[in-house]
Amino acid sequence: MPADPAPNAFYAQSGGVTAVINASAAGVINTAALFPEKIGQVYAGQNGILGALREELIDISRESEASIQGLMTTPSGAFGSCRYKLKGIDENRAEYERLIEVFKAHNIRYFFYNGGGDSADTCQKVSEIGERLGFPLQAIHVPKTIDNDLPFTDNCPGFxxxxxxxxxxxxxxxxxxxxxxxxxxxxxxxxxxxxxxxxxxxxxxxxxxxxxxxxxxxxxxxxxxxxxxxxxxxxxxxxxxxxxxxxxxxxxxxxxxxxxxxxxxxxxxxxxxxxxxxxxxxxxxxxxxxxxxxxxxxxxxxxAARHIASQTDLEQAYSLGEAAVNLAMAGKNALMPTIVRVSDEPYEWKVGTAPLDEVANQEKMMPRSFFSDDGYGITEEARRYFQPLIMGEAYPNYQDGLPHYVTLDRHLAPKKLPPDNRW
Amino acid sequence: MPADPAPNAFYAQSGGVTAVINASAAGVINTAALFPEKIGQVYAGQNGILGALREELIDISRESEASIQGLMTTPSGAFGSCRYKLKGIDENRAEYERLIEVFKAHNIRYFFYNGGGDSADTCQKVSEIGERLGFPLQAIHVPKTIDNDLPFTDNCPGFxxxxxxxxxxxxxxxxxxxxxxxxxxxxxxxxxxxxxxxxxxxxxxxxxxxxxxxxxxxxxxxxxxxxxxxxxxxxxxxxxxxxxxxxxxxxxxxxxxxxxxxxxxxxxxxxxxxxxxxxxxxxxxxxxxxxxxxxxxxxxxxxAARHIASQTDLEQAYSLGEAAVNLAMAGKNALMPTIVRVSDEPYEWKVGTAPLDEVANQEKMMPRSFFSDDGYGITEEARRYFQPLIMGEAYPNYQDGLPHYVTLDRHLAPKKLPPDNRW
Structure with a gap:
């Protein structure tokens, strides 16, 4: 008697893209592959969360090895991103129910959402509604924003x-x-x-x-x-x-x-x-x-300037994708892996976690101590903060004088639900 | 009885700067050093031709070896450039006479002018007036312009x-x-x-x-x-x-x-x-x-994007600086070294020459055959032209996460003439 198939994972990119968000995707994909007994397929939402609502699930297993490796050196959102903020559960319960319907149909039990503050909020809500509708998911948020304004994490991948x-x-x-x-x-x-x-x-x-x-x-x-x-x-x-x-x-x-x-x-x-x-x-x-x-x-x-991406940034983006899967494998839910700074010089950092209900919809502003007295410059304290984040040149490969960036094939998994044209 | 000292050379940068104009300077400086019996010092005009008019001559021999090497990887005009078009000789003979006066005072017999169409014209005039005033100079123009619009040369360093x-x-x-x-x-x-x-x-x-x-x-x-x-x-x-x-x-x-x-x-x-x-x-x-x-x-x-300069461009910029000195050493005058394309693929090129009086004040437009039929794109012929020019990544060194670019000390040679505040 064959065992039940392992549940699947869903990954999506949300909001403005960055030079290294695809490295987080690679971190999720490569790490998920280390747990074949616990994670079956990894599906990616085509154009972010819309891909789930529309049941447009990119079958990552059908991408070539070279394409998946190429994610490390390709800027932008390789699976398509979207600017689409889910409303509150009470305002638009149908949207959340649809997500759960699609996830159920495709046996998706892991939800990895790669975005900024708004998507942390969405991720939190998906986790709640799954529980309420009797289809519990593990929802982990992978932080990303060039704005560097997420709380709890020392800095944000992409910045x-x-x-x-x-x-x-x-x-x-x-x-x-x-x-x-x-x-x-x-x-x-x-x-x-x-x-x-x-x-x-x-x-x-x-x-x-x-x-x-x-x-x-x-x-x-x-x-x-x-x-x-x-x-x-x-x-x-x-x-x-x-x-x-x-x-x-x-x-x-x-x-x-x-x-x-x-x-x-x-x-x-x-x-x-x-x-x-x-x-x-x-x-x-x-x-x-x-x-x-x-x-x-x-x-x-x-x-989009992947050609001169920071090596530190690239490594952190990958690591947080990796950490997201590891958290899920450890049974965690409604968390965001964070970057915790251990020391400025030599720069050391480790991965921490923050609870999603505290992350959502907060903006972290630059502290007053980072601005010079006249407000036209930055202080030494600010320099100590910024300096390690730009270290290292993570050059892509070049072909014909230009960076070689990958475009995925985006094979969609066969739909299992009747057409639903609301999204 | 000591021999007469070898005459000196003057080098100046003119007009809008480029990512690789300093490589042409390095070509001039390094090549001049190979002819110690024929070229004494190389002076550079501080802020282009104004440096000659003001007798502000940068003594290149006092720059460190590291700085001179750093010219190969530093964008902009390390000696200062200027937007200053000399008028015609008849309109402003005083300006040309002043140049010759300064060159005489510093025993400058070689004039290397690194610029676009306007400066080719200036270079030509300097050559003429030197002759007329009984102080013949060898004037060689080193082409440079991001606009790529100089005639006779297949392309222009900087482009x-x-x-x-x-x-x-x-x-x-x-x-x-x-x-x-x-x-x-x-x-x-x-x-x-x-x-x-x-x-x-x-x-x-x-x-x-x-x-x-x-x-x-x-x-x-x-x-x-x-x-x-x-x-x-x-x-x-x-x-x-x-x-x-x-x-x-x-x-x-x-x-x-x-x-x-x-x-x-x-x-x-x-x-x-x-x-x-x-x-x-x-x-x-x-x-x-x-x-x-x-x-x-x-x-x-x-x-200014030296961080992603074309290796082809860098090599050509250096070579034309080198060629300018070699032309002078061969007794030539009023010439511009050019890039002659030998083949598209594999790309081969060699150095040619063009007479300055034909170069000056001409603009080379893109040929009609380079525009697609609807005028919104380029043809295959255009691609064959452009492609080799962007090949190779000539990365600079990085320090603290940013390109290490050199700033010269700019020691000025002692003035030999009475102050002249006209410029």
């Missing part, structure tokens, strides 16, 4: 690589301007991500090792933007060093909470002209001081 | 690295959008440099190996922008592939020569809002189709 890209790009652009400023560009502005917390902009501070070195000014969402004080600092910097490099968080705002990038206007064709913080700042400076400027907006380039 | 960065960034951003497009961003626009010629945007086409792969649309300065046709192509692409990636040259313009980025407007504070092509395009698309979009403007990041 270290953005931090490295932003610090490196700041340094490179600064070298360019330094060589041009005698007769040309005096001010350069790099706009980076970070709507609510200044972690990414703060990491750019690593590019500077002295007052003279760029970035000379960092603008954080946490520090109210004061135009006069800012303009004075720009002028002082240009007069002292010949040029001024500014790194600005997209969430830079005034004391009354108005985003600097928020104001809109219409151009000659009647099109609404959407701000962009960097051109806005450039223009404020130009009006006041007349300096020639350049600006860059890194946007997706910063979070 | 290959930008091409690699832009193609790589396009691919990375495309992976990001592909994983988000089911529920989020549908359109991504990367704005790249190129005011008059579409070489840089064209190179982004290497990121795509099939119709489905990004970039789906490239906008070139050479192809008139037609809003309706463009919008139809965007829609068709999103409907077919789920998303659309656009790479746009900053010089994109309509048939009547109006730059798309050119129109200005005022925001709520009364500040003039300067365009930015990428947000303009994003807005046109949003108005027409309602697609969620993201956009990035690479600006200086693209030309």
């Amino acid at each position: 270290g690589s953005v931090a490295k890209y932003v610090a490196l790009s700041t340094r490179e652009a600064a070298f360019d301007i330094a060589s041009m400023c005698a007769t040309s560009t005096k001010v350069f502005i790099l706009e980076v991500m970070g709507r609510h917390a200044g972690w990414i902009a703060g990491a750019a501070g690593l590019a500077s090792r002295s007052e003279a070195e760029a970035p000379h000014i960092i603008l954080f969402p946490e520090i109210a933007f004061e135009e006069e004080r800012f303009l004075a600092k720009v002028k002082e910097t240009v007069e002292k060093f010949g040029f001024c490099v500014i790194v600005a968080s997209e969430g830079t705002q005034t004391a009354d909470g108005q985003l600097l990038s928020g104001s809109t206007s219409r151009d000659a064709f009647g099109h609404v002209q959407l701000g962009g913080l960097a051109p806005k700042l450039a223009n404020i400076i130009k009006q006041a001081h007349g300096y020639k400027y350049h600006w860059a907006v890194a946007d997706y380039l910063q979070r | 290959g690295s930008v091409a690699k960065y832009v193609a790589l960034s396009t691919r990375e951003a495309a992976f990001d959008i592909a994983s988000m497009c089911a529920t989020s961003t549908k359109v991504f626009i990367l704005e790249v440099m190129g005011r008059h010629a579409g070489w840089i945007a064209g190179a982004a086409g290497l990121a795509s190996r099939s119709e489905a792969e990004a970039p789906h649309i490239i906008l070139f300065p050479e192809i008139a922008f037609e809003e309706e046709r463009f919008l139809a192509k965007v829609k068709e692409t999103v409907e077919k592939f789920g998303f659309c990636v656009i790479v746009a040259s900053e010089g994109t313009q309509t048939a009547d020569g109006q730059l798309l980025s050119g129109s200005t407007s005022r925001d709520a504070f009364g500040h003039v809002q300067l365009g930015g092509l990428a947000p303009k395009l994003a807005n046109i698309i949003k108005q027409a189709h309602g697609y969620k979009y993201h956009w990035a403007v690479a600006d200086y990041l693209q030309r």
